[in-house]
Amino acid sequence: EADIYQTPRYLVIGTGKKITLECSQTMGHDKMYWYQQDPGMELHLIHYSYGVNSTEKGDLSSESTVSRIRTEHFPLTLESARPSHTSQYLCASSESGLAENNEQFFGPGTRLTVL
C-alpha cells in the first residue's frame, strides 16, 4: 500500500471560505502532483512539484495555489471557494529518476463540495 495521505476526505463548505487540502507522503518522494477529477471524467493535472521550494502549474488552469516547504507535504489552498471548485482532488507522488519508470502513487482523494 502507498503511504500517501489526504485530509479531509470529504469537505462541504460555503462560498467564499478559504480552504486548505492537505497531502503528505512518507516515502521520501521528491515529485508530487495535484489532480482534479470530475465524476466520469479524466484526471487533469493542476499543480506539480519536483522538490522543496519547486512548484509549477499543470495543464488545467486552477485558481488554487500550492506550496512545498517540506518534502513530505504538498498542501493545496483555495483562497475563496466557489461552486465551480466542486470536484475530487487527488494528490500523487513518485520517485526521482527516469519518468518512464516512475509509478505515481495516489492518495485517497478529497471530495470537495462548495455550496
Next chain:
Amino acid sequence: RKEVEQDPGPFNVPEGATVAFNCTYSNSASQSFFWYRQDCRKEPKLLMSVYSSGNEDGRFTAQLNRASQYISLLIRDSKLSDSATYLCVVNLFGNEKLTFGTGTRLTIIP
C-alpha cells in the same frame, strides 16, 4: 481531439470472457505508457507499464503499436473483481507529467 483517447464503454462482459481495450495517443514521440485501474470512488492504482515488446502479467497482456500510436490491454478469464475503470496513461512529452485518458468502464457479469 484529445491527447489520449479511449472508448469510455461501458463494457458489460460475462465472467470468464476475454476483453480487450484500445487507447490512442497523439504524440508519436511519447516514450512511456501505462494502464491504471480505478475502482468506483477510489484513487487510481498502477496496473502495469506497457513495454515496446509487449508484456504480460498473469491474465493481463499489454501491447504497444508505435506505428499506429495505440496501446491495448487484454484481460483473459475475467473475474468479477476485474470490474473497474481502466485508465490509459501516457507520458506524452518525456517530462514528469502523465496524461490520463477518460477511462474505459468494465463490468464483469456473473
